């Protein structure tokens with residue numbers, strides 16, 4: 001997995017609550033059997049004026065100028081600022097794949113749906129939970145300043161704003177370690193093969209029908 | 213030992229190891245697999261030259277991309293076809309049992325698991341699909357997972373997880389006329405919100421839940437994820453055990469008795485503590501209809517579309533305004549005055565035999581209204597379809613003007629050819645009313661099968677509790 005430690009990134013604001021994974025990557029793109037290439041179709045229905053289908057040349061499609069990510073000032077953004085319950089709905093990992101492929105490395109929101117939150121970490125994306133008031137302050141700051149950037153330091157668990165304000169955030173120790181070191185979950189789990197086998201033997205003896 | 217919740221019991225019996233910070237490895241008994249979220253996981257296995265840990269724990273089925281008509285002709289969309297063929301090939305390569313598209317046992321993954329007895333009480337069940345919460349109806353711990361986790365479970369038989377908090381949703385009393393498990397689910401979501409259950413595993417309990425059939429309990433647990441909870445569950449009882457008995461994957465002989473004795477312990481202890489409790493009075497729940505683009509945007513059928521001016525904060529007001537604009541609705545419109553263009557009865561929420569019966573009972577001797585362009589009934593599995601046909605339900609529905617289709621996810625998410633056109637309004641028995649969920653620009657109102665069939669006949673929503 002790709003490592004993540006420090007990022008100085010441009011921030012893009014997506015000012016709505018309950019952004020669901022259908023919105024992040026609509027279902028027609030889930031037909032792909034690959035993990036990559038979803039970026040041009042991230043937020044497809046909001047981003048383009050026509051109906052998107054896999055295989056289209058996205059560079060030729062009409063853009064929805066009103067959609068925030070299409071504004072020139074947010075091009076190249078690596079940090080997505082969002083509202084409550086981001087990533088709700090379907091468990092599709094295509095959502096973090098699409099955000100990642102688009103170029104985002106960090107998401108900042110007051111809360112996330114559990115499965116989406118989990119899926120981000122598996123793909124080197126850092127979803128940060130920040131209190132709603134703080135997120136609100138950031139929304140106002142992004143609006144007010146062109147080229148607004150934040151520094152995200154995972155090691156120190158801190159976000160630094162251009163005016164020097166620091167926002168500390170929590171992150172699970174295990175997940176932090178995996179991100180900082182780019183560790184692959186499966187490899188880590190397989191270090192415990194002996195324990196898994198021992199558990200399995202005991203479980204089989206107690207509930208043999210599970211293994212029939 | 214201290215009193216345990218059902219969730220504690222299920223969790224504790226599957227912990228392989230646990231770190232000081234609470235990160236645990238949980239052993240997985242059953243992994244269900246479908247074509248959309250598995251190809252990248254199989255590919256990952258292959259690239260790392262790993263093999264599935266226990267192939268016998270897996271059961272695969274294509275459901276999202278399959279056509280619901282003229283199946284003999286195969287899948288016309290080449291990208292959909294490739295995805296299903298990829299599943300077929302992976303199952304052959306790794307020796308995974310798969311019910312292929314034309315197998316009578318094929319159906320929506322969350323319908324076939326229980327139907328086959330592949331979902332059993334006391335199990336941990338995962339699938340790369342958020343509605344895996346459905347299986348919790350069997351006193352199982354069932355999680356939806358992402359594709360990386362699908363690969364992880366394939367390779368290690370374990371999931372890396374942290375224990376959630378426990379929420380008790382208690383529904384006491386008797387449901388009124390025309391009120392179903394779907395209405396309980398929507399009423400709960402209306403009450404706690406789509407993020408109300410985030411970080412929790414929900415146990416549904418109380419006399420109204422005990423009185424539900426397994427189908428009803430599955431409908432309820434199915435929508436736990438719509439309340440933000442990754443897992444929903446109901447304690448095992450005689451209803452659970454009677455449902456499981458005799459199913460193909462269920463234990464047999466001496467194992468059966470042993471299993472039943474264990475399953476009877478799968479309930480929360482009387483003194484068990486929950487981190488949060490929500491109570492509802494069953495008698496107060498009315499048939500529910502969603503009016504917006506999130507399942508929490510829901511009101512009783514005798515209510516009105518809410519006015520954004522009455523929203524409690526600015527973010528919410530913005531959400532409501534956007535939802536009304538998308539849905540093409542005006543504030544304060546009575547729900548029963550909303551006219552519909554299409555009706556979809558099916559999905560892993562309401563695609564089981566009871567749902568087919570409920571729809572047929574409403575449609576019997578009536579006709580789909582002239583303004584309804586399409587009313588389709590999509591059974592959740594081939595076996596549900598067969599059973600419904602043996603009961604003559606298909607004839608009743610067809611005579612009333614409904615289309616009777618082949619099993620699959622269909623217009624729940626419109627990955628196949630079944631979809632709404634922009635601006636079309638649909639009464640749907642599925643679980644999500646997000647923008648574009650049933651087709652770009654499509655407008656979805658979530659309801660029970662009874663309510664959907666009644667709306668098909670009337671051409672608009674009707675209060676079936678008063679009919």
Ligand code: SF4
Pocket residue numbers: 275276320321322341343559560561620621624625642643
């Ligand atoms: S029926 Fe709908 S919600 Fe259920 S598994 Fe299929 S697409 Fe998902």
